[in-house]
Amino acid sequence: MISPNDERRLGAVAAGVEADIDAAVGAARAAFDAGDGWPNWPADKRAAAMESLADALDRRSKQLAQAVSAQNGMPIAIAGRLEAVFPSVLLRYYAQLGAEQSDTERPGLLGGSTTITRTPVGVAAAIVPWNFPQVLSAFKYAPGLAAGCTFVIKPAPETVFDAGLFAEAVAESDIPPGVINVVPGGSRTGAYLVSHPGVDKVAFTGSTHVGRQIARTCGELLRPVTLELGGKSAAIILDDADLDLGVVGEKLFAATLLNNGQTCFIGTRILAPRSRYTEVVDTVTALAASLTVGDSLDPATQIGPLVSARQRDRVESAIAAATPRGVRLTTGGTRPPGRDTGWFVAPTVFADVDNDDVIAREEIFGPVLTIIGYDDDDDAVRIANANAYGLGGSVWTTDPDRGLAVARRVRSGTVGVNHYLPDPTAPFGGVKASGLGRELGPEGLAAYQEIKSIYRG
Ligand code: NAD
Numbered sequence: 001m002i003s004p005n006d007e008r009r010l011g012a013v014a015a016g017v018e019a020d021i022d023a024a025v026g027a028a029r030a031a032f033d034a035g036d037g038w039p040n041w042p043a044d045k046r047a048a049a050m051e052s053l054a055d056a057l058d059r060r061s062k063q064l065a066q067a068v069s070a071q072n073g074m075p076i077a078i079a080g081r082l083e084a085v086f087p088s089v090l091l092r093y094y095a096q097l098g099a100e101q102s103d104t105e106r107p108g109l110l111g112g113s114t115t116i117t118r119t120p121v122g123v124a125a126a127i128v129p130w131n132f133p134q135v136l137s138a139f140k141y142a143p144g145l146a147a148g149c150t151f152v153i154k155p156a157p158e159t160v161f162d163a164g165l166f167a168e169a170v171a172e173s174d175i176p177p178g179v180i181n182v183v184p185g186g187s188r189t190g191a192y193l194v195s196h197p198g199v200d201k202v203a204f205t206g207s208t209h210v211g212r213q214i215a216r217t218c219g220e221l222l223r224p225v226t227l228e229l230g231g232k233s234a235a236i237i238l239d240d241a242d243l244d245l246g247v248v249g250e251k252l253f254a255a256t257l258l259n260n261g262q263t264c265f266i267g268t269r270i271l272a273p274r275s276r277y278t279e280v281v282d283t284v285t286a287l288a289a290s291l292t293v294g295d296s297l298d299p300a301t302q303i304g305p306l307v308s309a310r311q312r313d314r315v316e317s318a319i320a321a322a323t324p325r326g327v328r329l330t331t332g333g334t335r336p337p338g339r340d341t342g343w344f345v346a347p348t349v350f351a352d353v354d355n356d357d358v359i360a361r362e363e364i365f366g367p368v369l370t371i372i373g374y375d376d377d378d379d380a381v382r383i384a385n386a387n388a389y390g391l392g393g394s395v396w397t398t399d400p401d402r403g404l405a406v407a408r409r410v411r412s413g414t415v416g417v418n419h420y421l422p423d424p425t426a427p428f429g430g431v432k433a434s435g436l437g438r439e440l441g442p443e444g445l446a447a448y449q450e451i452k453s454i455y456r457g
Contacts, residue, residue: 150178
């Protein structure tokens with residue numbers, strides 16, 4: 001493991017092999033299938049165990065934030081607010097939701113009646129990426145545990161130290177052995193887990209390319225799967241938007257550049273009305289240029305390094321390919337001054353971009369924004385929707401009704417008006433190439449349940 005901040009060696013963790021996955025799936029299977037296993041615990045006892053895991057995570061919140069930030073370059077201020085907090089909030093939310101579940105009775109139209117009950121789907125394989133490793137694991141295990149599922153979690157090779165801390169917290173909590181198993185490893189380990197005969201459901205967050213491979217495997221096996229994939233969302237600035245950075249700067253930053261641009265749902269295509277085009281370009285450029293770039297563990301840092309040399313090279317190639325295509329670089333485009341060590345890229349803005357340009361079509365996963373002009377609201381919606389992805393997005397306006405009306409027309413799983421961050425209660429996920437299914441909210445719990453009808457004559 002190499003530090004993205006200064007390229008020093010941070011340490012190493014052995015990668016899991018097939019035998020480790022076999023052992024982990026075996027443990028999860030046993031914890032699920034036993035007569036007194038996890039799904040058969042009374043819901044309030046399961047809820048108490050989940051709360052004890054939340055407490056164990058809270059006791060490690062500082063260490064977890066630091067481990068994530070040191071490995072993937074996430075600014076520590078963001079890791080402290082999201083990675084260190086969201087998982088225990090989710091555990092407590094789903095503990096309560098799980099305890100409130102009840103059966104439904106339906107009188108039959110042809111006599112008799114039916115009890116409709118929800119049963120856990122079984123052993124779940126959770127495969128997560130490096131960009132928000134703790135949060136995205138919790139998106140899966142928090143609802144899954146509440147449903148009564150047991151888990152094998154495979155973190156990404158880039159973020160394994162925090163996964164180790166998480167496993168420690170599980171061992172310290174009242175979650176019984178076998179219910180949550182963590183096996184670090186790469187793509188081969190992940191692929192082996194996805195097709196393992198002991199697995200009943202797969203929950204994946206990562207690239208669209210790998211998501212398609214997993215979908216193919218699960219399709220063949222008829223295995224339920226949830227896929228949270230890439231994005232290239234639009235931030236639509238309406239012509240009445242407040243562009244005062246003192247008012248909207250922080251929210252615009254979170255909705256477009258969060259986590260060094262390594263966030264799947266951010267609006268990296270900024271759609272600017274032609275009537276205020278220059279003003280929007282100046283505002284977005286000023287925002288990007290004002291950000292403090294630095295070591296991810298420095299609390300003042302707003303943009304840290306990218307996760308790896310490979311990711312930095314990908315982002316630099318995308319920037320280099322865009323420049324000769326007539327787009328206008330308004331800030332960034334290079335490594336930040338004095339940051340030749342570590343995987344840094346300066347916040348970069350391209351104006352005069354056409355929605356068909358490669359830089360506007362493909363996910364960059366770095367601090368790179370593109371600005372695209374539009375004529376009217378219909379044109380903005382048309383451009384926002386003319387993309388293979390459909391994960392997030394935002395609408396910026398001083399008229400909330402108009403914002404809501406435009407947000408409704410964006411083909412995307414989630415959209416924000418004047419802000420955007422996922423909330424535990426709000427279903428999250430994508431349409432089109434951004435994935436299948438939803439996490440979070442009651443819908444996220446349903447993703448770990450089968451519906452069963454018990455007919456009584
Ligand atoms: P990736 O798809 O390469 O890897 C994600 C995870 O899948 C890792 O744990 C990896 O080891 C594992 N993996 C890789 N190949 C596999 C295979 N064949 N079978 C099973 N597992 C395999 O993605 P990445 O580059 O690590 O993450 C960045 C991508 O994730 C971006 O495209 C981003 O948009 C997406 N992402 C999406 C969301 C979302 O909620 N929609 C959230 C975060 C990241």
